[in-house]
Amino acid sequence: MRILIVEDEKGISNFLKDGLGEESFAVDVAADGNKGLELSTVNDYDLILLDWMIPGISGIELCRQIRKSNSFVPIIFLTAKDTVSDTVFGLEAGANDYIKKPFKFEELLARIRVQLRTKEGEQTILKLGNVEMNLETHQVFSKLREVMLTQKEFSLLEYLIRNKGKVCTRTRIIEHVWDMHFDSDTSVIDVYINFLRKKLDDGRESSFIHTIRGVGYVAREE
Amino acid sequence: MRILIVEDEKGISNFLKDGLGEESFAVDVAADGNKGLELSTVNDYDLILLDWMIPGISGIELCRQIRKSNSFVPIIFLTAKDTVSDTVFGLEAGANDYIKKPFKFEELLARIRVQLRTKEGEQTILKLGNVEMNLETHQVFSKLREVMLTQKEFSLLEYLIRNKGKVCTRTRIIEHVWDMHFDSDTSVIDVYINFLRKKLDDGRESSFIHTIRGVGYVAREE
DNA sequence: AATAAAGCTAAGAAGAACCTTAAAATCTCC
DNA sequence: GGAGATTTTAAGGTTCTTCTTAGCTTTATT
16 A cells, blocks of 8 residues: 655654554655655555645645546545635545644544545455455345355355465464454354355356365365 | 474464464474473474463473573464563563464464574475475465375475475474374375375476485475 | 395375254344 | 344264375395
């Protein structure tokens, strides 16, 4: 996840760069509007933090420019001002959210995550071979038919498909899908793998969910 | 890769043993400090997981004893306590890292891999000639084809490739790959070397696994 | 060349891991 | 509170891995 910060106050931009770096974002900093425009044109950021008051092109103008170029990158305004009209201007210019200075780092982080989540939500459809799952509507299709899955079946399938090609060990599955620890003596996983295979394998011989004996399972396209 | 777990709570040790087994480690469990000392003296472990609060010799004392005997085996502390001083004591006693209970299995795994990496420059992908193994996805490729290996085949191959160029004696192979002391009356190793050669040598005459008569085997590039 | 030692390989027994089904326990919604 | 759906446990059957055995081949030594 790559983030651009457009901010002229060194103190703040350093603080943000360090903090976001620790959260394992890749961070670039532009100290003025022109530099910001240049970087945002050249690179493909996942999110942009934009200060209201910057030298060169103003924040609001930069925001408009970015939107004009048909980019839907999430933009969060950082503003010292507290007037309703400024907020309105910002959002009208195409910003997704704003945060008032001074702010707590954690609050900013939370808002960033919200933006990235909704952005990810644009591709709420996971696919593997004939199987397609829509995370938003909670629907699953195999070939053309819709298949009804229960909650647990759904999250198991989601975990397998998100990790397609990789072997998911029983331990990891239990931790991610069942939220359990330390229960090595259960065969729920076997049962649910069986459910999924029955529902999704359209009576074919071999499943797209492969068993790796002594290790776990892996979802692979044929 | 052979790991010793010193932990008195059966639930946790079973959970760890299964989980690490799935990641193709050979795992021993000691339920108290004395047993832990005994096993760690007799066997050559690649890593030790040590609970803080155990019957018999305390975890911290066991750690000191191991270091006293000039062993540099990586030690990771498992601790329920959350005080700074305990951590300090643990690290002073010679531990390499610690993790607070309860922990996610994958976090522990990540730390284990870090310790093994710094020990021998490891990555998740091991290569030798045409053969490539991905420890994370548990896949093995020879030339372009994917080759299906069983658990034991996988860990034997891993051990050989980690020690590529070096001769692996039968005794060491048995100790690191099988969870056994050397039993001169077994020919499991021969059998498994044979399995690997069949699966990986693509019908060629000579194998990349060379036999060193009276000593063991060595994996070498052509 | 004979002999012994070590390794190779095929076949099969023992055991572990997995699959499948059914029934019990739990949750949900009227 | 009860009916239906979902989740979990349990158990028998099946398949695959692991390990042993035994006969055969290669290598080393005298």
